[in-house]
Amino acid sequence: MIKDVQIEILYCGVCHSDLHTARNEWHNTIYPVVPGHEIVGRVTQVGGEVTTFQPGDLAGVGCLVDSCGTCPDCREGLEQYCPTFTLTYNSPDPQTGTMTYGGYSSRIVVDERFVLRVSDTLHLPAVAPLLCAGITTYSPLRQWQVGPGQKVGVVGLGGLGHMGVKLAHAMGAHVVMFTTSPGKTADAHRLGADEVVISKNPDEMKRHLASFDFILNTVAAPHNLDVYLELLKRDGTMCLVGAPEDPHPAPNVFNLIFKRRRLAGSLIGGIRETQEMLDFCAEHGIVSDIEIIPIQKINEAYERMLRSDVKYRFVIDMASLKAGTAGNG
Amino acid sequence: MIKDVQIEILYCGVCHSDLHTARNEWHNTIYPVVPGHEIVGRVTQVGGEVTTFQPGDLAGVGCLVDSCGTCPDCREGLEQYCPTFTLTYNSPDPQTGTMTYGGYSSRIVVDERFVLRVSDTLHLPAVAPLLCAGITTYSPLRQWQVGPGQKVGVVGLGGLGHMGVKLAHAMGAHVVMFTTSPGKTADAHRLGADEVVISKNPDEMKRHLASFDFILNTVAAPHNLDVYLELLKRDGTMCLVGAPEDPHPAPNVFNLIFKRRRLAGSLIGGIRETQEMLDFCAEHGIVSDIEIIPIQKINEAYERMLRSDVKYRFVIDMASLKAGTAGNG
Numbered sequence: 001m002i003k004d005v006q007i008e009i010l011y012c013g014v015c016h017s018d019l020h021t022a023r024n025e026w027h028n029t030i031y032p033v034v035p036g037h038e039i040v041g042r043v044t045q046v047g048g049e050v051t052t053f054q055p056g057d058l059a060g061v062g063c064l065v066d067s068c069g070t071c072p073d074c075r076e077g078l079e080q081y082c083p084t085f086t087l088t089y090n091s092p093d094p095q096t097g098t099m100t101y102g103g104y105s106s107r108i109v110v111d112e113r114f115v116l117r118v119s120d121t122l123h124l125p126a127v128a129p130l131l132c133a134g135i136t137t138y139s140p141l142r143q144w145q146v147g148p149g150q151k152v153g154v155v156g157l158g159g160l161g162h163m164g165v166k167l168a169h170a171m172g173a174h175v176v177m178f179t180t181s182p183g184k185t186a187d188a189h190r191l192g193a194d195e196v197v198i199s200k201n202p203d204e205m206k207r208h209l210a211s212f213d214f215i216l217n218t219v220a221a222p223h224n225l226d227v228y229l230e231l232l233k234r235d236g237t238m239c240l241v242g243a244p245e246d247p248h249p250a251p252n253v254f255n256l257i258f259k260r261r262r263l264a265g266s267l268i269g270g271i272r273e274t275q276e277m278l279d280f281c282a283e284h285g286i287v288s289d290i291e292i293i294p295i296q297k298i299n300e301a302y303e304r305m306l307r308s309d310v311k312y313r314f315v316i317d318m319a320s321l322k323a324g325t326a327g328n329g
Numbered sequence: 330m331i332k333d334v335q336i337e338i339l340y341c342g343v344c345h346s347d348l349h350t351a352r353n354e355w356h357n358t359i360y361p362v363v364p365g366h367e368i369v370g371r372v373t374q375v376g377g378e379v380t381t382f383q384p385g386d387l388a389g390v391g392c393l394v395d396s397c398g399t400c401p402d403c404r405e406g407l408e409q410y411c412p413t414f415t416l417t418y419n420s421p422d423p424q425t426g427t428m429t430y431g432g433y434s435s436r437i438v439v440d441e442r443f444v445l446r447v448s449d450t451l452h453l454p455a456v457a458p459l460l461c462a463g464i465t466t467y468s469p470l471r472q473w474q475v476g477p478g479q480k481v482g483v484v485g486l487g488g489l490g491h492m493g494v495k496l497a498h499a500m501g502a503h504v505v506m507f508t509t510s511p512g513k514t515a516d517a518h519r520l521g522a523d524e525v526v527i528s529k530n531p532d533e534m535k536r537h538l539a540s541f542d543f544i545l546n547t548v549a550a551p552h553n554l555d556v557y558l559e560l561l562k563r564d565g566t567m568c569l570v571g572a573p574e575d576p577h578p579a580p581n582v583f584n585l586i587f588k589r590r591r592l593a594g595s596l597i598g599g600i601r602e603t604q605e606m607l608d609f610c611a612e613h614g615i616v617s618d619i620e621i622i623p624i625q626k627i628n629e630a631y632e633r634m635l636r637s638d639v640k641y642r643f644v645i646d647m648a649s650l651k652a653g654t655a656g657n658g
Contacts, residue, residue, distance in 0.1 A: 072563075073563060078563070081563045081587070081588055081589065083539075143589070210412075234402060234407070234410045237591070240582055240585060240586065241586070242582075243582060243583065243586060244582060247579040247580075247581065247582065248579055248582065249579060250576040250577055250578060250579035250580075251576075251579075252576065253569050253571075253572065253573060253576065253577065253594060254572065254594075255594075256569060256592065256593055256594025257569065257570070257572060257594030257595060257596050258410070258594070258596055259410055260410065260472070260593065260594060260595050260596065261593065261594060262566070262591045262592065262593040263585065263591065263592045263593070264585055264589065264590065264591040264592070265582060265583075265584075265585025265586030265587070265589060265590060266586060266589050267586050267587055267589065
C-alpha cells in the first residue's frame with residue numbers, strides 16, 4: 001500500500017502475551033499464529049506516500065498496527081483504547097480480512113503511522129522490549145505524573161517490572177521495588193530502586209503504610225491487592241498492568257474508602273507516547289536487560305519465562321530464522 | 330471548654346451506620362452507645378473563645394467532632410482522612426478518655442471547628458441527613474469535578490443515592506439513575522434523574538457501554554461491579570461510598586486495563602467542604618426527602634430501612650425524647 005513501510009525484522013522480544021496466544025490460553029487464538037510485538041529492524045522498502053521513513057532506517061513496531069483514526073481515542077493519540085484497533089498478531093486485519101502475523105518472522109509491512117523511529121545509539125536487540133514492556137510501564141507512569149518528590153512502588157521484578165524501575169528512576173521518583181524474592185534485592189538496586197521491600201514480610205510492608213503516591217503493579221498472577229492498596233497515601237493510585245488469567249481476590253472496599261484511594265488499569269500506550277518513550281530512553285540510555293536466543297529455543301524460553309528464569313526479557317535474533325530454515329532444508 | 334458549642338438537638342437523621350453500630354455489626358461497638366451523626370439544632374451556650382456561633386443560632390453536626398488539626402489531611406481541610414479523627418459516636422474521645430455519644434439525644438457539646446452553619450431557609454428536619462448522606466455524595470461529585478456536559482451515573486436509590494441524584498443534577502450533569510426496582514422510575518425522575526436504567530436488564534445496560542464520565546455507587550450490599558465498570562468511558566471513575574459487610578465479588582481487571590478506568594472510594598467529607606455543601610443546598614433549595622419519626626419508633630425504622638421501605642431517610646424529632654421520658658416517668 002502507498003503508505004506502508006516494509007521492515008526486515010532483526011530482533012523481536014518475547015512477551016508473556018506471546019506465550020498465552022501461542023498456547024491459546026486466552027481462548028482466542030486463530031491458528032496458524034505468528035506471535036511477537038516487540039519488533040526492531042531496518043526499513044527495506046516504502047510506499048509512494050511515506051514521508052517519515054526511507055530504506056535503511058532503523059524502525060520499531062509494537063502491539064498495534066492499525067486503528068480507526070477517527071474516534072475520540074485515536075484523535076487524542078490513544079490508539080490503544082480505540083474500539084477497533086488492529087493488533088500486531090492474531091487480529092483480523094480490516095483491510096485484507098486475513099489475520100495479522102507478528103514479529104517472529106523475517107519481515108513485516110506496517111502503515112507508516114504505526115512505525116516508530118529507533119535511535120542508533122542504543123543496543124538494538126535491547127530496544128525491542130521497549131515496544132511493549134517499555135511503553136506499558138512508561139504510559140501509566142506519565143499518566144499519573146510520576147516525578148521528583150514522589151514515592152513510587154513497582155510490584156514484581158520481571159519483564160515489565162524491571163522497565164518500570166528503570167523508567168520511574170529516570171523520571172526522578174524515589175523508587176521502591178516490591179518483590180517476593182530476597183535474591184533479587186541487589187539486582188533491583190542495580191536497576192535503579194532506592195529501596196527494596198520483600199512483600200512477604202509484613203513488618204517490612206507495615207513500615208510503608210499510607211506512604212506511596214503511586215504504585216505500578218506488574219504482577220499477572222492473582223494476588224492480594226490489599227497489602228499494596230494500604231500502602232498508598234490519600235488519593236494515591238495503584239495501577240495494574242498485568243493481566244491475570246484468573247481474577248485477583250476481591251480488594252477490601254474500606255482500603256479505597258478510607259483514604260480516597262484509586263485502583264486503576266492501563267493498556268500499553270499510544271503511538272505518539274511510544275515514540276516519546278523511545279526518545280526518552282535514548283536520552284537516558286535506557287534499554288531492557290535481555291538474553292538473546294535463536295528462534296529454535298523459543299519453547300525452552302517460554303518454559304523458563306514461566307519459572308521467571310530470565311533477566312529480564314528474551315529477545316529472538318531473527319538471523320537464526322534463516323539459519324534454521326537453511327538447516328532444515 | 331472555652332471553644333465548645335452546646336447545641337439543643339432538634340432533629341437527627343437515621344443513617345445505616347447507626348443500625349450497624351447499635352447492633353454491633355461492625356464488631357466495634359462499646360455499649361452503652363448513642364448513635365446519630367446527622368444532627369441539627371439550636372445553639373444554647375458557647376464557650377468564651379467561640380467566635381462563629383451564639384445562642385439562638387441554628388447549627389449542624391455531622392460524622393466528626395474532632396481531629397488532630399496538624400496532619401497533612403487536617404491542614405488541607407480533609408479531617409475525614411486524619412488518622413486520629415474522633416467520630417461523633419462510639420469513638421474514644423482523646424480529651425476525656427470516655428466514648429463519644431451521638432445525636433439520638435437532647436444535647437451535644439462540640440468544638441466550634443466541627444459545628445456547621447445551617448440556613449434558616451430550608452425545612453430544618455430535612456437538612457439533618459445532609460450532614461452525612463449529603464456530604465458523602467457531594468464530596469466525591471466535587472472531587473471528580475462533576476458538572477455540565479458530563480454523563481454521571483448514580484447506583485442505588487436510597488438515603489445516599491437520592492442525595493447523589495439531587496446534587497449531581499444541581500451541578501449540571503446529565504444524571505442516569507441505576508436501580509433494580511422499576512417501581513422507582515417515576516420517583517428518580519422527580520428527584521432529578523434525566524434517565525433511569527433498570528440495572529437487571531442487560532439490554533438497557535448495554536446501551537450505555539463506555540459512555541459515563543463518572544459513576545457514584547452508593548450500594549452497600551455486595552454486588553457485581555463489572556456491570557458498571559464497563560459503562561465508564563476511557564479514564565472514567567466509579568467511586569464507591571457504600572461500605573459492604575461482605576466484599577463485592579472481585580472486579581475483572583480487564584475492565585480497568587482496557588479503558589484505563591479507575592475504581593475509587595470516598596469517605597464523607599471535610600468540615601470546610603461540608604459547609605460548602607450546606608451552602609450549595611441552601612442556594613439550590615436542596616434537602617433530603619424524609620419521614621419524621623418519634624424516637625419510640627427507632628427499632629421499627631431500622632427494620633423498615635433494611636427493607637428499603639423509606640423515602641428516603643428517617644429523621645427523629647427529638648421533641649419525642651422529652652415526651653417519651655415524661656410518658657415513662
